[in-house]
Amino acid sequence: MIHFIQTVITIWQREIIRYIREKTRIVSTLVQPLMFLVIFGVGLRQTMAMGNFGVDFIQFMYPGIIAIAVMGVAFFSTISTVWDREFGFLKEILVAPISRTAIAIGKSLGAATIASSQALILLILAPFIGITIHLSFVPELVFFMVLLSFAIAGMGLLIASLMKTMESFGLLMQILIFPLFFLSGAFFPLTAVPSWMLWIAKINPLTYGVDAMRQIILSPQIPSQVLNKIVLFPIHIDLLFLLIFSIVMLFAAVLAFNKKT
Numbered sequence: 001m002i003h004f005i006q007t008v009i010t011i012w013q014r015e016i017i018r019y020i021r022e023k024t025r026i027v028s029t030l031v032q033p034l035m036f037l038v039i040f041g042v043g044l045r046q047t048m049a050m051g052n053f054g055v056d057f058i059q060f061m062y063p064g065i066i067a068i069a070v071m072g073v074a075f076f077s078t079i080s081t082v083w084d085r086e087f088g089f090l091k092e093i094l095v096a097p098i099s100r101t102a103i104a105i106g107k108s109l110g111a112a113t114i115a116s117s118q119a120l121i122l123l124i125l126a127p128f129i130g131i132t133i134h135l136s137f138v139p140e141l142v143f144f145m146v147l148l149s150f151a152i153a154g155m156g157l158l159i160a161s162l163m164k165t166m167e168s169f170g171l172l173m174q175i176l177i178f179p180l181f182f183l184s185g186a187f188f189p190l191t192a193v194p195s196w197m198l199w200i201a202k203i204n205p206l207t208y209g210v211d212a213m214r215q216i217i218l219s220p221q222i223p224s225q226v227l228n229k230i231v232l233f234p235i236h237i238d239l240l241f242l243l244i245f246s247i248v249m250l251f252a253a254v255l256a257f258n259k260k261t
Contacts, residue, residue, distance in 0.1 A: 007102035008109065015080060015110025030121060033069040037061065037129065055222055055230065062131050063213035064186020066122055067206045070115045070149050071180060075173050077111035078156035082169045104157060104254045111153035112146070119145040134220045141216045147242045148209035154249030155205070161256035184210045189230045201232070205245050212238035 037058065123141065126133050133141070159176075163169040183197065184206035190198060201207045211232045218227055233241075 004099055004102045007099060008106040011103050011106025012110045012113065015077065015107060016113060018080065019077065019110075019114050030069075030118060032072065033065045033122060034125075034129075037065045055218065055226070058130060059132065059218065059221070060214070060230070061186060062126070063210045063217060064181070064184060066119050066145060066213060067148065067184060067186060067210045068181050069118050069122055070145065070209070071152050071177065071206060073118045074111050074115035074149055074152035075156040075177065077114045078107065078153060078160040079166060079169055079173075081107055081157060081160040082163050082166050101254050104161070105250070108150070108153045108157045108250055108253060111156060112149040115149035115153060116146045119149065131217075132221065133217055137216050137220065141213055144209060144212045144216070144238075144242070147239075147246065148205070151205045151209070151242050151246040151249060154246055154253050157253040158249055158256055161253055180204055180206050183207070185214075185232065186210055190232045191229060205242065207232065208238040208241045208245075211235075212242075 120142070123133070123138070123145070159172060160169055163172070179200075183201050183204055185201065186206075190201050190207065190211075193201070212235050215227065215231050215235050215238075218230070
């Protein structure tokens with residue numbers, strides 16, 4: 001058991017060190033969501049105010065910005081699995097007397113940690129970009145950020161375990177990222193969309209992360225009757241879905257990793 005934990009920690013440390021050394025990657029993954037917030041938030045602030053029941057659009061969109069940061073970083077952090085396989089490093093660690101499950105869990109934890117760290121930076125920057133967050137709700141918000149990071153990291157590792165080249169992984173990510181983001185309710189409430197769009201949103205893990213974080217941020221600021229017209233699920237449903245999704249994705253990723261590698 002100790003050897004298993006040591007393997008997980010070692011793989012986790014390697015993912016963190018690799019990320020820290022890539023300064024360009026750190027900056028780009030932080031700038032991209034801020035650009036979304038500035039361009040869409042400021043540009044559509046007045047236009048979308050009435051459609052969002054009078055709620056400030058930047059406040060409304062901020063949980064979605066956190067979600068896109070988590071999704072982008074978590075997905076592309078798991079690309080190291082494809083890189084390691086393609087360039088031979090994975091073969092070297094697989095011949096060692098260590099558990100493949102521990103390797104998969106370590107990589108998933110590394111991706112989730114990196115994604116959570118980026119989300120925390122956005123949370124720290126919130127007061128400087130005009131986002132109001134009550135301090136008493138910050139721990140709950142951080143919890144959902146971390147939980148969403150694990151969910152997306154597990155999904156990313158599952159996909160990476162099935163891919164043979166970085167090109168195929170990158171192409172699939174580009175296909176997935178925009179539907180996941182735009183159908184998560186980041187830009188508009190999902191309470192008044194066509195039924196087909198709502199069903200797609202209900203199987204999207206980002207939907208539940210955005211929905212939960214939006215409730216946490218907006219609940220102290222707007223009346224409950226207005227909030228109920230914006231959010232999709234009770235917060236305990238968001239929590240339950242993300243927990244189950246995280247466990248299922250991690251389990252599936254471990255199975256795929258053991259089978260394909």
